[in-house]
Amino acid sequence: MAKSRVTMQPTRAREMSTQSVQMLNPDAWREGLTTAQRGYGGKWQRARLGFLFKNPICETCKAKGVVTEATVVDHVIPHRGDQKLFWDTSNWSAKCKPCHSEKTALEEGGIGAARKG
Numbered sequence: 001m002a003k004s005r006v007t008m009q010p011t012r013a014r015e016m017s018t019q020s021v022q023m024l025n026p027d028a029w030r031e032g033l034t035t036a037q038r039g040y041g042g043k044w045q046r047a048r049l050g051f052l053f054k055n056p057i058c059e060t061c062k063a064k065g066v067v068t069e070a071t072v073v074d075h076v077i078p079h080r081g082d083q084k085l086f087w088d089t090s091n092w093s094a095k096c097k098p099c100h101s102e103k104t105a106l107e108e109g110g111i112g113a114a115r116k117g
């Protein structure tokens, strides 16, 4: 019975552009997915560590003249589940945790106090 729940043929999936899905619900790709299914699996962990090894300083802090250790790889353009954007290293940016949280909060509609000021 494993195949009974297939809802989309590969050809149908191609017809349906990612963009139209995003317009309906920007967060739809996230719902009900595990971390690994979203693309944050072991491959990502390894790629992330390699990137941070080469880019150890937070780019946001560096722009302000502050040197802070980067611990997070941020996607400059939010990938929203788009694998091409997700793995495009030119779209990656090294960030420290506070800078990343601030950016994410702003992108997601200002959760918490990050929007104040």
Ligand SMILES: [Zn+2]
Pocket (backbone or CB within 6 Å): 058, 059, 060, 061, 062, 068, 095, 096, 097, 098, 099, 100
């Ligand atoms: Zn920072």
